[in-house]
Amino acid sequence: MPRSPQQNQAIREKRIQQILEATLKVYRERGYHRAEIGEIARVAGLGRGLIYYYFKDKQDVFLTLIRRSLEEWKRYAEAILQLDLPAGERLKMYLKEFCHLCLEYPDMTYFHQSVTRDLNIIFPDQVEEVMGYYEEGMWKPVRRVIREGVESGELREISPDMAERVFFSVVMGAFAPDYTIAENQVDDLVEAALYGLIPERK
Template identity: 30%
Template sequence: MKIINQKRKKEEIIEVAAREFAEKGYDGANINEIAIMAGIGKGTIYLYFKTKKDLYLETIRAIVDRFNEMSEQIVSMDLNPFEKLKLVIETFFQLERESISYLKLWSRHQFQHNPVFPEEVSKIFKDLRQPLCEIIEEGVEKGEFSTPYPTVTGYFILSLIVMLMPNLQRPNSVPLVQEEERIPFILDTVRKLLQK
């Protein structure tokens, strides 16, 4: 019972911390502000996380776990690879609406070298499943897709998805693709990249 409450409290703090870290970055984030936003005292955070770094890494870890959960659900479904891809893509756009902070933090480390705790973060990201990659590999094995680099293509599609999320981009950096056009466009691109 107590342990469950502890866990819930940690999750609450992580939720708030994710917002702060996503908005201001690791160094810009302020433990005190996180506490205030979480409606608790500064010291309370230290009951649940040993240091700011710890809080950050546990936040990253929580994101990885959440992503993996979703990946597992989709990958294990009884669908053909293309339908699975579509589902993953839809799920990402759902995340954009529901968990933009998580998505920001994830993308900051998913793509490109980031200077905050590279080793530790890399270790955590080792556990992150890449459903697009897995599905494409599966499709190639089944003979439904064709590409010389399935994994790279998976990451590549991922970057296209992210590119079409205005909230993850610099303002005005990437031209608007109408919301309802995004998924068809991505699927069309997938087809081009993976057709036999």
């Protein structure tokens, strides 16, 4: 008695989820090269061969994980960044939300930090493609708002590129693997990112 197409589709989606979640866990502990497919299968509670039923190869698993999670984040981010508020306010909200999610999903946080840094190693032949995903899901939404802020005079007069860079650096640095800020430090961090370390200029 074969399954209905709907049942099959549901199974497919569920399996893919299992695999991607297991990938995240294993990657966190082992990094890309030592994240064995067999271990991912084991953690997902599936047979090893099934991964190759749903994905072309190891890279494809990771590529899919990146693509899916960025699409989701993009929707989330744009909901915040398109609110009807001053640019600075929206950035602050975004920053805080970002921090809270990082704290809630540390494996995902580590994954993206690490992967972005090692793109050319993990995807030597698809660097452009993957960078495109990040550009689209992570940078572009914020970039627009920063530009608005700089143009409207709300943000300091440095180049938007630089502002963007500083903005993200502070955030990413707050979730380094050997040091993660605590929930109650988020506000301070956001302050520091937006207003700097030194209070006044002469």
